[in-house]
Structures are given as structure tokens and as C-alpha cells.
Amino acid sequence: MLTAQSKEQKDTRLYRHLKKWLEKAIMDFKMIEEGDKLLIGISGGADSYVLLDLLDSPMIFVPRFSFVAVNIDMGFDPSYKAYNSLEKYLKENNYRHIMDKTDIGIVAHSEINKKNPCFLCSRLRRKRIFEITAAQGCNKIAFAHHRDDIIETLLINMFYGREISTMVPKQIIFGGKLHIIRPLVYMREELVKKYCQERKFPVVKNECPTSETSKRVYIKNLLNDMAKDNKNIRDNIFKAMSHVKADYLLPLSKKM
Numbered sequence: 253m254l255t256a257q258s259k260e261q262k263d264t265r266l267y268r269h270l271k272k273w274l275e276k277a278i279m280d281f282k283m284i285e286e287g288d289k290l291l292i293g294i295s296g297g298a299d300s301y302v303l304l305d306l307l308d309s310p311m312i313f314v315p316r317f318s319f320v321a322v323n324i325d326m327g328f329d330p331s332y333k334a335y336n337s338l339e340k341y342l343k344e345n346n347y348r349h350i351m352d353k354t355d356i357g358i359v360a361h362s363e364i365n366k367k368n369p370c371f372l373c374s375r376l377r378r379k380r381i382f383e384i385t386a387a388q389g390c391n392k393i394a395f396a397h398h399r400d401d402i403i404e405t406l407l408i409n410m411f412y413g414r415e416i417s418t419m420v421p422k423q424i425i426f427g428g429k430l431h432i433i434r435p436l437v438y439m440r441e442e443l444v445k446k447y448c449q450e451r452k453f454p455v456v457k458n459e460c461p462t463s464e465t466s467k468r469v470y471i472k473n474l475l476n477d478m479a480k481d482n483k484n485i486r487d488n489i490f491k492a493m494s495h496v497k498a499d500y501l502l503p504l505s506k507k508m
């Protein structure tokens with residue numbers, strides 16, 4: 253489905269570069285099959301605009317699919333005005349979309365939960381997305397997590413969750429009834445942000461009070477510091493995830 257945006261508007265060197273990597277990820281991980289109906293998560297952040305824009309592009313090898321863009325408003329702005337620019341963009345470009353108003357952000361930051369809002373926030377948001385997915389008859393959910401998100405999640409899970417895991421490019425859930433896909437898996441955040449600027453997407457400011465102090469921000473800053481001495485640090489971590497030497501990890505009992 254191509255929208256009102258003309259191909260000429262998009263056709264830059266960076267667009268072609270990112271689309272190549274999008275198609276490669278989709279094909280490598282068999283993310284999309286003929287007739288799939290995708291729910292595309294659109295937070296209003298740069299990454300989500302880029303995902304929507306790239307998926308709405310002519311692709312040679314990717315089977316035909318349809319989609320609906322879904323925004324979950326977390327309720328940080330009680331006047332619900334923050335997402336007006338996003339809604340305008342979706343309407344102007346003829347995207348089928350749903351703007352879902354919630355109070356998830358407020359609940360996650362309530363007095364009894366304020367020590368770890370991200371955990372509850374993610375759970376509630378995911379639950380709401382599953383409900384909308386079912387109501388819309390979608391069989392796949394596309395999230396805009398890119399390469400840097402995947403690297404950071406690995407470190408978050410190791411540092412705080414005591415496990416070696418991350419977000420995978422294609423995740424099967426509910427016994428295969430639903431899949432989560434991450435078509436930006438190969439893309440560096442820097443280029444995703446650059447493309448967002450190039451296309452002047454109307455990015456919505458993140459109103460979450462935790463967004464500047466989360467574990468993810470801490471890890472991002474840590475990696476940025478380490479990259480000053482070793483510019484390959486992110487590359488190395490990303491590649492290490494597909495080069496696991498299980499025999500050289502500890503066979504410790506779970507009780508330790």
C-alpha cells in the first residue's frame with residue numbers, strides 16, 4: 253500500500269540504503285508472508301515514523317501485506333494534544349490508523365509503583381496492543397526497535413535481569429497465532445534519526461518523566477562513553493550475539 257507520499261519525495265541515497273536493509277531483514281527472518289495484516293506500532297518518536305515510512309514503500313521481494321498504524325497515548329498529557337501532529341500526519345498520508353487514549357503512563361508512575369515504572373508500563377502497553385491486534389484481525393505486530401535498541405537490551409538484561417537475552421527480530425507468541433517483527437533490526441539508530449530529519453517527520457516529544465533517567469538511557473550513555481575509546485563497541489556486541497560459545501559459559505545451578 254503506497255500512500256499519498258510520492259516516490260520522488262522519498263528517493264534519496266539514505267532512503268535507498270535503509271530500504272535495502274529493511275528488505276534484507278524481512279527476507280532473512282521471513283518476517284512477512286503474502287496476505288499478512290500488520291499492526292505497526294507508532295509512538296510518534298522518530299524510529300516509529302521511519303518504520304511506517306519504509307514499510308510503506310515499493311519492495312521487490314517482500315510479499316504483499318496490509319497494515320494499520322496504532323498509537324497508544326500513554327496519557328501523560330491530559331489535554332491529549334501532544335499527538336495532534338501525529339494524527340494529522342497519518343490522516344494526510346491516508347494511513348489507516350487508530351489513536352488509542354489510555355492512562356497507562358499515569359498508572360505506571362502511581363505512588364505504589366514509582367520505583368520501577370518501566371516494567372508495569374511495558375506490560376500494560378503490550379497488553380493493550382494485543383487487544384487491538386485481536387480486534388483488528390492482525391496477525392503480526394511490527395515494532396520500530398533498531399540495532400542499537402537490541403544491543404542496549406542485551407546489556408540491560410545482563411546488568412539488571414541476570415540473563416543473556418535480547419529482543420529478537422521475529423518472535424512467535426500465543427503458540428504461533430501472533431508474531432512480533434522488528435524490521436529495523438539491522439539499522440543503526442544514527443541513520444534512523446538522520447532519515448527522520450531528512451523527511452521532517454513531526455516527531456512527538458516524549459512526555460514520560462522517566463524517559464531521561466531510565467536504565468536504557470544509562471546504558472546508552474555508557475556505550476557512548478566506551479565508543480570514545482573503541483568505536484567498534486556496538487558492532488562488536490551486535491556480532492557477538494550471533495557468535496555464542498555456549499561451552500565457554502558457566503554451567504551454574506540456577507540457585508546461585
Ligand code: SF4
Binds near residue numbers: 360463
Ligand atoms: S521510559 Fe516511560 S514510556 Fe518508556 S517504558 Fe519507561 S515509563 Fe514507559
